[in-house]
Amino acid sequence: MARIGNLIRDARRHKGMTQTDLAELLGTSQSAVARIEQGGQNLSLEMLARIGEALDSEFVSLGHSQPQHLRVVGGAQLSGSIDVKTSKNAAVALLCAALLNKGRTTLRSLARIEEVNRIIEVLNSIGVRTRWLPDSSDLEITPPARVDLDAIDIEAARRTRTVIMFLGPLLHEFEGFQLPYAGGCDLGTRTVEPHLVALRHFGLNVAATQGFYDADVRIGQGPQRPIVLTERGDTVTENVLMAAARHPGVTVVRNASSNYMVQDLCFFLQRLGVQIDGIGTTTLTVRGVADIDVDVDYQPSEDPIEAMSLLAAAVVTDSSITIRRVPIEFLEIELATLETMGMKYDVTPEYVSANGHTRLVDLTTIPGPLKAAADKIHPLPFPGLNIDNLPFFALIAAKAEGTTMIHDWVYENRAIYLTELTKVGVNVQLLDPHRVMVTGPTAKFRAAEVVCPPALRPGVVILLAMLAAPGTSVLRNVYVINRGYEDLAERLTALGAKVDTFRDI
Ligand SMILES: CC(=O)N[C@H]1[C@@H](OP(=O)(O)OP(=O)(O)OC[C@H]2O[C@@H](n3ccc(=O)[nH]c3=O)[C@H](O)[C@@H]2O)O[C@H](CO)[C@@H](O)[C@@H]1O
Numbered sequence: 001m002a003r004i005g006n007l008i009r010d011a012r013r014h015k016g017m018t019q020t021d022l023a024e025l026l027g028t029s030q031s032a033v034a035r036i037e038q039g040g041q042n043l044s045l046e047m048l049a050r051i052g053e054a055l056d057s058e059f060v061s062l063g064h065s066q067p068q069h070l071r072v073v074g075g076a077q078l079s080g081s082i083d084v085k086t087s088k089n090a091a092v093a094l095l096c097a098a099l100l101n102k103g104r105t106t107l108r109s110l111a112r113i114e115e116v117n118r119i120i121e122v123l124n125s126i127g128v129r130t131r132w133l134p135d136s137s138d139l140e141i142t143p144p145a146r147v148d149l150d151a152i153d154i155e156a157a158r159r160t161r162t163v164i165m166f167l168g169p170l171l172h173e174f175e176g177f178q179l180p181y182a183g184g185c186d187l188g189t190r191t192v193e194p195h196l197v198a199l200r201h202f203g204l205n206v207a208a209t210q211g212f213y214d215a216d217v218r219i220g221q222g223p224q225r226p227i228v229l230t231e232r233g234d235t236v237t238e239n240v241l242m243a244a245a246r247h248p249g250v251t252v253v254r255n256a257s258s259n260y261m262v263q264d265l266c267f268f269l270q271r272l273g274v275q276i277d278g279i280g281t282t283t284l285t286v287r288g289v290a291d292i293d294v295d296v297d298y299q300p301s302e303d304p305i306e307a308m309s310l311l312a313a314a315v316v317t318d319s320s321i322t323i324r325r326v327p328i329e330f331l332e333i334e335l336a337t338l339e340t341m342g343m344k345y346d347v348t349p350e351y352v353s354a355n356g357h358t359r360l361v362d363l364t365t366i367p368g369p370l371k372a373a374a375d376k377i378h379p380l381p382f383p384g385l386n387i388d389n390l391p392f393f394a395l396i397a398a399k400a401e402g403t404t405m406i407h408d409w410v411y412e413n414r415a416i417y418l419t420e421l422t423k424v425g426v427n428v429q430l431l432d433p434h435r436v437m438v439t440g441p442t443a444k445f446r447a448a449e450v451v452c453p454p455a456l457r458p459g460v461v462i463l464l465a466m467l468a469a470p471g472t473s474v475l476r477n478v479y480v481i482n483r484g485y486e487d488l489a490e491r492l493t494a495l496g497a498k499v500d501t502f503r504d505i
């Protein structure tokens with residue numbers, strides 16, 4: 001009861017409600033809410049469901065067994081300003097990295113998103129204590145002396161890909177362990193081979209059997225030569241960094257990703273006492289420490305993909321909005337590409353993110369006509385146009401005069417999902433599973449009812465297109481969007497959009 005009470009209190013504060021506000025919604029008294037939050041009140045299933053509804057929170061799934069949908073009344077221009085939140089991808093890496101530390105890790109201003117919730121569930125299931133600090137999105141994480149992997153919440157683990165990043169931290173602790181297969185968005189097959197090849201340098205051997213990775217470790221083994229990654233992947237680089245962090249020798253990683261989440265992880269590991277040279281480059285030299293036991297505070301940087309999403313929202317609705325805390329160094333190529341398409345915007349002088357490193361600006365969009373990019377738009381590992389930002393270019397292309405080719409070489413399925421844009425009136429032609437042609441400008445975006453594609457960015461692209469379609473659209477089953485964006489409906493509404501959430505009874 002006390003735990004449920006804490007969850008209710010956290011969810012209420014997160015919604016910015018007082019106990020009296022919640023009491024009004026529930027038709028009860030403030031003192032009853034206080035008792036519930038203190039764990040001193042027996043709760044009926046019906047009351048739990050009502051609290052879940054009132055707080056629009058998944059903390060008690062009883063009220064939320066049905067999928068969440070979005071209703072969009074489109075056609076309005078947006079105005080005002082919005083802050084970019086910290087990134088999903090750094091959050092999940094840092095949550096895994098907290099396993100390296102015997103001390104207390106406090107992650108500040110963490111994105112409160114479903115992907116983070118799943119990892120917290122997994123961490124809690126193996127004995128890691130977590131606590132949202134009052135009136136904040138700061139998460140305190142305290143690992144037990146030894147995690148209990150037999151108790152792992154398999155269902156939560158399988159809903160994310162992140163669980164693969166438990167390999168790096170855990171190989172220091174166990175000679176043998178099992179982890180459920182990684183899941184996540186349905187983007188087609190995503191390899192784990194580069195992770196396994198790289199982690200072999202640390203004595204890890206993995207066999208995949210019946211839904212689990214069976215790990216066998218020769219503890220204490222370290223790399224005898226530089227580790228050359230077979231792909232410049234983000235999570236594989238992070239996995240190797242976490243393995244290297246507790247290897248008390250030198251690890252050199254070549255063909256490392258220098259993307260934003262990797263940099264955040266490096267800065268965090270430095271706070272744990274790990275020495276890392278080459279941050280921001282493709283060669284990282286790590287001097288690890290065998291035991292890490294420090295109380296540490298870290299705030300990851302702002303999410304370049306959320307910034308790009310908001311930029312696309314402004315473009316599709318012909319709006320001038322100010323996007324604050326844009327991590328400009330991870331968006332420069334996107335902006336340069338947009339400039340070739342005729343996009344205009346103002347930026348403030350740069351300032352530094354709370355992580356002490358990442359350069360930020362406030363960016364104000366200026367509406368105006370766009371033309372199609374002369375060449376195909378395609379992503380690359382950083383520094384390149386971000387792989388997760390590519391889908392937003394399909395939407396922006398729909399506003400531009402002419403035909404744009406979007407080439408998503410990375411993911412097997414993702415470009416296919418972009419054809420859903422045809423349902424809201426965009427002219428999209430699928431050339432093959434990786435390439436779409438978008439012809440604009442779209443004369444009229446059309447309101448429609450669409451089932452959200454099972455992939456985060458294409459899902460958000462459809463949502464943003466709906467903002468431009470006069471009339472009422474419905475986007476069904478938006479869990480994937482909630483995986484990566486905090487309160488997106490509310491935050492777009494604060495900019496003047498009309499988006500609300502609902503569930504089937
Ligand atoms: C939690 C997290 O941080 N997730 C990000 C991370 O996932 P993550 O690091 O897990 O990405 P993957 O390893 O699945 O790589 C994505 C795809 O790109 C291919 N690939 C990647 C690099 C490369 O040099 N060559 C190559 O072919 C892979 O085979 C795979 O098919 O990186 C992806 C690519 O930036 C992003 O979309 C994800 O949002």
Ligand SMILES: C=C(OP(=O)(O)O)C(=O)O
Pocket residue numbers: 161184185388456457484
């Ligand atoms: C593909 C993505 O993430 P993940 O690696 O979590 O599936 C994404 O953020 O668009």
